[in-house]
Amino acid sequence: QVQLVESGGGLVHAGGSLRLSCAASGRTFSNYAMAWFRQAPGKEREFVAACSWAGTVTYYADSVKGRFTIARGNAKNTVYLQMNSLKPEDTAVYYCAARDGIVSTDLRRYDYWGQGTQVTVSS
Numbered sequence: 659q660v661q662l663v664e665s666g667g668g669l670v671h672a673g674g675s676l677r678l679s680c681a682a683s684g685r686t687f688s689n690y691a692m693a694w695f696r697q698a699p700g701k702e703r704e705f706v707a708a709c710s711w712a713g714t715v716t717y718y719a720d721s722v723k724g725r726f727t728i729a730r731g732n733a734k735n736t737v738y739l740q741m742n743s744l745k746p747e748d749t750a751v752y753y754c755a756a757r758d759g760i761v762s763t764d765l766r767r768y769d770y771w772g773q774g775t776q777v778t779v780s781s
Contacts, residue, residue: 660684660770662754667775670744674779678739680754680772690766692737693762693768695726696750696777703753707739710761717763722748731765744779 666678680692688736693708705727709716713730727740737754755768762768 660756662756662770662772664752664754664772664775667752667777669778669780672746672769672779672781674744675740675742676744676777678741678752678754678775678777680737680739682735682737682756682770690734690756690758691759692730693755693761693763694737694739694752695755695765696735696748696752697767697774698747698750701750705763705765706752708761708763709737714735715761741777744777746779746781749777749779759772 661684662680662682664680670676689711691710694706696706697703697705707718707721707728711730716728725743729738754772756770757768
């Protein structure tokens with residue numbers, strides 16, 4: 659079993675920055691792709707960013723491309739989401755996810771999920 663714990667959420671003004679972290683623990687991590695998804699009130703959970711085990715392959719939603727950066731930690735059991743130029747429409751609960759296999763943008767392919775961290779961007 660894999661446990662994922664997110665941190666780093668909070669309240670920020672539009673144009674500001676936040677960095678989310680996700681730490682994985684549990685069974686031995688090998689070849690796990692990791693991703694970030696978000697869910698705003700009344701909306702479905704949506705893809706934000708994903709990266710491969712090595713961090714060399716990354717995908718971004720069009721809405722965050724150029725503003726957000728996903729990166730793996732040196733120990734590979736952590737993943738970060740650097741969020742710059744935040745907008746009010748980025749307000750959501752952000753979830754970290756992991757899957758054993760190639761990176762994917764499809765939330766249905768992810769086996770493990772964190773509890774989520776709230777990001778609120780004020781205008």
